[in-house]
Amino acid sequence: MRHLLILGASLLLAACGGQSPTPPPVAAAPTMDVAPAVASTTAAATISGEQAFAMCSACHSRQAGAPQRMGPSLQGLVGRKAGSSTGFAYSPALQASGIVWDAKTLDTYLTAPTRMVPGTRMVIAVPDPARRQALIEYLSTP
Template structure:
Protein backbone atom coordinates (compact mmCIF):
# COMPACT_ATOMS: atom_id res chain seq x y z
CA UNK A 1 0.00 0.00 0.00
CA UNK A 2 2.74 2.47 0.94
CA UNK A 3 4.62 1.42 -2.18
CA UNK A 4 1.60 2.27 -4.36
CA UNK A 5 1.20 5.58 -2.54
CA UNK A 6 4.87 6.42 -3.07
CA UNK A 7 4.74 5.61 -6.77
CA UNK A 8 1.51 7.50 -7.28
CA UNK A 9 2.68 10.66 -5.53
CA UNK A 10 6.48 10.68 -5.72
CA UNK A 11 7.31 9.54 -9.23
CA UNK A 12 8.72 12.11 -11.63
CA UNK A 13 8.00 12.20 -15.35
CA UNK A 14 10.49 9.39 -15.97
CA UNK A 15 8.74 7.20 -13.42
CA UNK A 16 11.54 7.53 -10.88
CA UNK A 17 10.97 8.45 -7.26
CA UNK A 18 12.65 11.70 -6.28
CA UNK A 19 14.34 12.01 -2.88
CA UNK A 20 12.41 15.14 -1.80
CA UNK A 21 9.11 13.51 -2.68
CA UNK A 22 10.04 10.35 -0.81
CA UNK A 23 11.01 12.34 2.27
CA UNK A 24 7.72 14.23 2.15
CA UNK A 25 5.88 10.92 2.29
CA UNK A 26 8.02 9.10 4.88
CA UNK A 27 8.77 11.87 7.41
CA UNK A 28 5.23 11.90 8.84
CA UNK A 29 5.66 8.20 9.67
CA UNK A 30 8.94 8.77 11.54
CA UNK A 31 7.14 9.53 14.82
CA UNK A 32 5.76 6.01 14.80
CA UNK A 33 9.27 4.60 15.04
CA UNK A 34 10.97 7.31 17.09
CA UNK A 35 8.66 8.41 19.89
CA UNK A 36 9.10 11.82 21.47
CA UNK A 37 11.57 11.67 24.34
CA UNK A 38 10.44 12.09 27.94
CA UNK A 39 12.37 15.35 28.18
CA UNK A 40 10.58 16.71 25.11
CA UNK A 41 7.19 15.68 26.50
CA UNK A 42 8.00 17.31 29.85
CA UNK A 43 9.07 20.51 28.07
CA UNK A 44 5.82 20.46 26.10
CA UNK A 45 3.86 19.93 29.33
CA UNK A 46 5.72 22.76 31.01
CA UNK A 47 5.02 25.05 28.04
CA UNK A 48 1.32 24.11 28.08
CA UNK A 49 1.19 24.61 31.85
CA UNK A 50 2.63 28.10 31.39
CA UNK A 51 0.13 28.88 28.62
CA UNK A 52 -3.00 27.32 30.09
CA UNK A 53 -2.54 27.15 33.88
CA UNK A 54 0.09 29.61 35.15
CA UNK A 55 -2.21 32.63 35.08
CA UNK A 56 -4.05 31.17 38.08
CA UNK A 57 -1.64 28.52 39.44
CA UNK A 58 2.00 28.41 40.46
CA UNK A 59 4.47 25.57 40.84
CA UNK A 60 6.29 27.46 43.60
CA UNK A 61 5.61 26.40 47.20
CA UNK A 62 3.82 29.09 49.15
CA UNK A 63 3.15 31.24 46.10
CA UNK A 64 -0.55 31.97 45.83
CA UNK A 65 -2.41 33.20 42.83
CA UNK A 66 -6.13 32.99 42.11
CA UNK A 67 -5.82 29.20 42.43
CA UNK A 68 -3.62 27.08 44.70
CA UNK A 69 -0.03 26.16 43.91
CA UNK A 70 0.12 22.82 42.12
CA UNK A 71 3.55 21.54 43.12
CA UNK A 72 2.98 18.02 44.46
CA UNK A 73 -0.67 17.90 43.41
CA UNK A 74 -0.52 14.20 42.46
CA UNK A 75 -1.43 12.29 45.63
CA UNK A 76 -2.79 15.38 47.40
CA UNK A 77 -6.37 15.72 48.63
CA UNK A 78 -8.36 18.33 46.73
CA UNK A 79 -8.91 21.55 48.64
CA UNK A 80 -6.07 20.98 51.09
CA UNK A 81 -3.45 23.66 50.36
CA UNK A 82 -3.42 25.85 53.43
CA UNK A 83 -4.36 29.45 52.72
CA UNK A 84 -5.79 28.77 49.24
CA UNK A 85 -9.24 30.14 48.49
CA UNK A 86 -11.18 26.97 47.63
CA UNK A 87 -14.88 26.63 46.99
CA UNK A 88 -16.84 24.59 49.50
CA UNK A 89 -17.47 22.07 46.72
CA UNK A 90 -13.74 21.52 46.20
CA UNK A 91 -13.01 21.26 49.92
CA UNK A 92 -15.74 18.69 50.47
CA UNK A 93 -15.08 16.66 47.29
CA UNK A 94 -12.83 14.11 49.00
CA UNK A 95 -10.85 13.66 45.78
CA UNK A 96 -7.23 12.57 45.98
CA UNK A 97 -5.64 13.79 42.78
CA UNK A 98 -4.21 11.13 40.50
CA UNK A 99 -3.75 10.91 36.74
CA UNK A 100 -7.35 9.83 36.05
CA UNK A 101 -9.02 12.38 38.33
CA UNK A 102 -6.86 15.19 36.92
CA UNK A 103 -7.73 14.13 33.38
CA UNK A 104 -11.46 14.08 34.16
CA UNK A 105 -11.28 17.39 36.01
CA UNK A 106 -9.29 19.18 33.30
CA UNK A 107 -11.72 17.92 30.67
CA UNK A 108 -14.73 19.56 32.36
CA UNK A 109 -14.06 20.94 35.87
CA UNK A 110 -17.60 22.08 36.57
CA UNK A 111 -19.09 18.77 35.53
CA UNK A 112 -16.81 16.83 37.86
CA UNK A 113 -17.14 19.18 40.85
CA UNK A 114 -20.28 21.28 40.71
CA UNK A 115 -19.53 24.57 42.41
CA UNK A 116 -15.79 24.64 41.73
CA UNK A 117 -14.30 28.02 40.90
CA UNK A 118 -12.13 26.48 38.19
CA UNK A 119 -13.38 27.73 34.83
CA UNK A 120 -10.66 26.59 32.42
CA UNK A 121 -11.08 23.29 30.66
CA UNK A 122 -8.61 21.58 28.35
CA UNK A 123 -10.59 19.64 25.75
CA UNK A 124 -7.55 18.29 23.86
CA UNK A 125 -6.55 14.91 25.34
CA UNK A 126 -2.91 15.19 24.21
CA UNK A 127 -2.55 18.60 25.89
CA UNK A 128 -4.15 17.28 29.09
CA UNK A 129 -1.78 14.30 29.08
CA UNK A 130 1.26 16.56 28.58
CA UNK A 131 0.20 18.86 31.42
CA UNK A 132 -0.47 15.90 33.73
CA UNK A 133 2.91 14.38 32.80
CA UNK A 134 4.51 17.69 33.75
CA UNK A 135 2.60 17.87 37.04
CA UNK A 136 3.60 14.28 37.86
CA UNK A 137 7.26 15.06 37.13
CA UNK A 138 7.31 17.89 39.65
CA UNK A 139 7.74 17.06 43.31
CA UNK A 140 8.16 19.23 46.38
CA UNK A 141 11.50 17.52 47.25
Protein backbone atom coordinates in the same frame (compact mmCIF):
# COMPACT_ATOMS: atom_id res chain seq x y z
CA MET B 1 -2.91 63.02 -15.33
CA ARG B 2 -5.78 62.29 -13.00
CA HIS B 3 -7.72 60.66 -15.83
CA LEU B 4 -4.77 58.36 -16.58
CA LEU B 5 -4.66 57.22 -12.95
CA ILE B 6 -8.37 56.48 -12.97
CA LEU B 7 -8.08 54.65 -16.30
CA GLY B 8 -5.09 52.62 -15.01
CA ALA B 9 -6.90 51.70 -11.81
CA SER B 10 -9.99 50.69 -13.80
CA LEU B 11 -7.94 48.46 -16.10
CA LEU B 12 -6.17 46.89 -13.13
CA LEU B 13 -9.46 46.14 -11.40
CA ALA B 14 -10.91 44.69 -14.57
CA ALA B 15 -7.88 42.45 -15.04
CA CYS B 16 -8.03 41.22 -11.44
CA GLY B 17 -11.71 40.47 -11.69
CA GLY B 18 -11.31 38.19 -14.70
CA GLN B 19 -11.24 34.44 -14.34
CA SER B 20 -8.35 32.23 -15.36
CA PRO B 21 -9.14 29.75 -18.14
CA THR B 22 -8.39 26.69 -15.95
CA PRO B 23 -8.98 26.51 -12.25
CA PRO B 24 -6.06 25.47 -10.05
CA PRO B 25 -5.95 21.77 -9.18
CA VAL B 26 -7.60 20.75 -5.93
CA ALA B 27 -5.31 18.92 -3.51
CA ALA B 28 -6.42 15.51 -2.39
CA ALA B 29 -7.69 15.23 1.18
CA PRO B 30 -4.99 14.05 3.56
CA THR B 31 -5.25 10.47 4.71
CA MET B 32 -4.42 9.13 8.11
CA ASP B 33 -2.44 5.91 8.03
CA VAL B 34 -1.88 5.61 11.78
CA ALA B 35 -4.29 4.37 14.39
CA PRO B 36 -5.92 7.14 16.47
CA ALA B 37 -4.13 5.97 19.64
CA VAL B 38 -0.77 6.28 17.90
CA ALA B 39 -1.70 9.69 16.52
CA SER B 40 -2.57 11.08 19.96
CA THR B 41 0.65 9.68 21.45
CA THR B 42 2.61 11.37 18.69
CA ALA B 43 0.77 14.65 19.29
CA ALA B 44 1.53 14.49 23.03
CA ALA B 45 5.22 14.33 22.22
CA THR B 46 5.00 17.64 20.37
CA ILE B 47 4.08 19.71 23.44
CA SER B 48 6.08 19.84 26.63
CA GLY B 49 4.52 19.91 30.06
CA GLU B 50 6.01 23.33 30.66
CA GLN B 51 4.33 24.61 27.49
CA ALA B 52 1.03 23.03 28.56
CA PHE B 53 1.33 24.66 32.00
CA ALA B 54 1.90 28.12 30.49
CA MET B 55 -1.83 28.76 30.17
CA CYS B 56 -2.34 27.63 33.80
CA SER B 57 0.34 29.96 35.13
CA ALA B 58 -1.97 32.94 34.80
CA CYS B 59 -3.81 31.62 37.88
CA HIS B 60 -1.53 28.95 39.38
CA SER B 61 2.11 28.66 40.35
CA ARG B 62 4.10 25.48 40.68
CA GLN B 63 6.79 26.71 43.06
CA ALA B 64 6.73 25.76 46.73
CA GLY B 65 6.08 28.78 48.92
CA ALA B 66 5.05 31.00 46.00
CA PRO B 67 2.32 33.52 46.81
CA GLN B 68 -1.22 32.36 46.06
CA ARG B 69 -2.72 33.69 42.86
CA MET B 70 -6.29 33.45 41.67
CA GLY B 71 -5.86 29.69 42.02
CA PRO B 72 -3.81 27.65 44.50
CA SER B 73 -0.22 26.54 44.01
CA LEU B 74 -0.06 23.23 42.19
CA GLN B 75 3.23 22.20 43.79
CA GLY B 76 2.84 18.62 45.07
CA LEU B 77 -0.67 18.33 43.65
CA VAL B 78 -0.58 14.62 42.75
CA GLY B 79 -1.45 12.56 45.82
CA ARG B 80 -3.00 15.53 47.65
CA LYS B 81 -6.65 15.72 48.68
CA ALA B 82 -8.57 18.33 46.67
CA GLY B 83 -9.14 21.59 48.51
CA SER B 84 -6.62 20.84 51.25
CA SER B 85 -3.64 23.09 50.52
CA THR B 86 -3.30 25.66 53.28
CA GLY B 87 -3.52 29.35 52.50
CA PHE B 88 -6.12 29.19 49.74
CA ALA B 89 -9.88 29.70 49.97
CA TYR B 90 -11.24 26.76 47.98
CA SER B 91 -14.87 26.46 46.96
CA PRO B 92 -16.99 24.44 49.39
CA ALA B 93 -17.76 22.06 46.51
CA LEU B 94 -14.10 21.20 45.92
CA GLN B 95 -13.39 20.88 49.65
CA ALA B 96 -16.29 18.44 50.04
CA SER B 97 -15.49 16.46 46.87
CA GLY B 98 -13.26 13.87 48.55
CA ILE B 99 -11.05 13.75 45.45
CA VAL B 100 -7.42 12.72 45.80
CA TRP B 101 -5.52 13.97 42.76
CA ASP B 102 -3.97 11.32 40.52
CA ALA B 103 -3.60 11.02 36.75
CA LYS B 104 -7.14 9.70 36.27
CA THR B 105 -8.90 12.28 38.45
CA LEU B 106 -6.85 15.11 36.93
CA ASP B 107 -7.73 13.92 33.42
CA THR B 108 -11.44 13.88 34.23
CA TYR B 109 -11.33 17.20 36.09
CA LEU B 110 -9.31 19.04 33.45
CA THR B 111 -11.65 17.79 30.72
CA ALA B 112 -14.64 19.50 32.37
CA PRO B 113 -14.07 20.82 35.91
CA THR B 114 -17.64 22.00 36.53
CA ARG B 115 -19.06 18.69 35.34
CA MET B 116 -16.88 16.67 37.72
CA VAL B 117 -17.30 19.07 40.66
CA PRO B 118 -20.40 21.24 40.24
CA GLY B 119 -19.80 24.46 42.16
CA THR B 120 -16.03 24.52 41.70
CA ARG B 121 -14.53 27.90 40.89
CA MET B 122 -12.22 26.37 38.29
CA VAL B 123 -14.00 26.94 35.00
CA ILE B 124 -11.11 26.58 32.55
CA ALA B 125 -11.07 23.22 30.79
CA VAL B 126 -8.29 21.58 28.80
CA PRO B 127 -10.17 19.83 25.98
CA ASP B 128 -7.10 18.68 24.01
CA PRO B 129 -6.10 15.18 25.24
CA ALA B 130 -2.44 15.62 24.23
CA ARG B 131 -2.14 18.91 26.11
CA ARG B 132 -3.93 17.41 29.11
CA GLN B 133 -1.58 14.40 29.16
CA ALA B 134 1.51 16.63 28.96
CA LEU B 135 0.12 18.81 31.74
CA ILE B 136 -0.64 15.84 34.00
CA GLU B 137 2.85 14.43 33.49
CA TYR B 138 4.33 17.84 34.28
CA LEU B 139 2.28 18.19 37.47
CA SER B 140 3.26 14.65 38.49
CA THR B 141 6.97 15.47 38.61
CA PRO B 142 8.47 17.03 41.73
